[in-house]
Amino acid sequence: MTTASMLAAPAPADLDDLPLGFPSIRAAIAQGADPVAIVLESRRRAGAIADEGVFTALVPEELVRAKAEEAAARARSGEALPLLGLTFSVKDNIHVAGMTTTANCPALAIEPRETSAAVLALEDAGAVLIGKNTLDQFATGLNGTRSPEPLCRNAVNPDYIPGGSSSGSAVAVARDVVAFSLGSDTGGSGRVPAACNGIVGIRPTIGLVSNRAVIFNSPFLDCIPIFARTIAEGNEILRTIAGFDALDPWSRRDADAIDVTPAAPESRRIAVPRRDQLRFFGDAEAEAAHDANLATLERLGFTLVEIDFAPFDEAGLLxxxxxxxxxxxxxxxxxxxxxxxxVHPAVRASIEPGLAYSARDAFEALYRMRRFARFAEGALDGFAALVTPTIPTIYRIDEMLAEPMARNTVMGTYTYYVAPMDLCAVSVPGAPRGDGLPSAISVVGLAGKDGEVAGIAAAFEAGAAAG
Structure with missing residues (x-):
């Protein structure tokens, strides 16, 4: 069915209860719902939680309406708009012309003239931006509490951390305010909040998605991750924004040649950390859920092979x-x-140590990073992927505030190593924990293996749903 014909069917009922996942929106449009009305419903939901720490700023309603009407007019003229009716939000370190970029520190206050290349690609495909999301200040943290009040809260249980640093981006999707969102990921910020809130987080190969018009933590390590409800939805967005960008010096020249479509891996062998190296920090519920998730992979026909995880831990320290x-x-x-x-005290304590390093220290760190990336190539040779928990545990907000440095580091136990080893990863929800909180696994592959990683994650997603 073409986009234009989707706009011609009888209209469905009220949109207040419409789930904002891709299938629901597309079904509603196919039944005659006005895509402009769907977009405005998403904006209404965002406005309803504007004081709950999920957004730093919202696009004015009149501009949202204008963008939605423009997309609908393009569709009626026969233009193919695969993301028509879908809404999204972006982390507030991603530039959008006309909106102040703060990285959740108002003292920074950048007024960008350029919009992120990823945002432009999404708008070109018909999606409409709703707002900018809160984050651990300066995108430094993995827990979601390193920000001004009000704190963003977990979508499953508000007593718990939402994960960071892309806290608002994950919660906006998990709370059904937008269809998908973008964040940034240095050491796990696109996967930890996804795991904490029970949604999918996709960290692409570095350089696969343009980082143009984004504030960096580390150009060597950063990428734009995608938050979505399912692997299929997240992967569709990845296909939309992936590709070589000649204006981004960090863009991969082979980005257009990397197939990100979910595909069955050539191997059925999956590497997993040795059992004695798995750490859950006393969280029996997390350990039991991970055992169930590994059992799902075995039920799907994968062979799990234990490997030495110590070098991955060491790489994560970088x-x-x-x-x-x-x-x-x-x-x-x-x-x-x-x-x-x-500057938030915990953020200041994380960044200030950088002042003590020398140029020699920096070169040595870069050399070590190259060695770890080469090690990963050999360690994962012959495996379809490496699978770990995404997070080893999840803390209540009061627990994190009581011990903000050590417990933040705990949250990166299974995510820090991915960037310095030049890997790609997907966090996908798994078996529910006994206490009702979500669990998740990370499927990790070598650079450029985004499609195979997505294929394994999609198979696991289906297997976990089937029980």
Missing amino acids: VFQSALVAERLVEYGDTLASRPDD
Whole structure:
């Protein structure tokens, strides 16, 4: 069915209860729902929670309406708009011309003239931006509490952390406010909040998606991840925004040749950490859920092979315990120096160590990163993927605030290593924990293996849903 013919059927009932997942929106449009009305319903939901710490700013309703009407007019003229009626939000370190970028630190306050290349690609496909999401300030943190009040809260249980740093991006999807969202991921910020809120988080190969018009933590490590309800939905967005960008010096020249479509892997062998190396920090519910998730993979016909996870742990230390931390000073150093009291104490404590590193330290860290990436190529040779828990446990907000540094580090146990080893990853929900909180696994592959990683994740998603 063409986009134009979808707009011609009888209209369905009230949109207040319409789930904003892709199939629901597309079915509603096929039955005659006005895509403009669907977009405005998403904007209404965002406005209803505007004071709950999920958004830093909303696109004005009149501009949302204008963008939606423009997309609908294009569709009626016969233009193919695969994302018609879908809405999205972006983390507030992604530039949108006309909206202030704060990285959740008002003292930063950048007024960008350029809109992110990823946002432009989504709008070209018919999607409409609803707002900018809260984050751990300066995208530094994995828990969601390193931000001004009101704190963003977990969509499943508000007593628990939402995960960070892309907290608002994940919660906006999990609370059915937008159809999908974008974040940024240095050490796990596109996967940890997805796991905490029971949704999908896709971290592409570095350079596969343009980072143009994004504030960096680390150009060497950063990418734009996607938050969605399902692997299919997230992967559709990845296909929309992936590709070579000649204006982005970090873009991969082979980006257009990387097939991100979910595909069955050539191997049925999956690497998993040795049992004695798995850490859940006393969380028996998390451990039991992970056992159930591994059983699902075995039921799907995968052979699980234990490998030594110690080198992956060691690689993860580079993200926050090496001279790579000094990269944050490129974007945030002036604000830290001129207005230190406007920087969250935990964020300041994470960034200030970068001041103590030398140029030699930085080169040594880069050399180590290259060695770890080469090690990963050999360690994962012959495997379809590496599978770990996405998070080892989940803390209540009061627990995180009581011990913000050590417990934040715990949240990155199974995510920090991915970027310095030049890997791609997908976090996908698994078996529910006994206490009702979500569990998740990370499916991790070598750079450029995004399609195979997605294929395994999709198979696991279906297997977990089937029980």
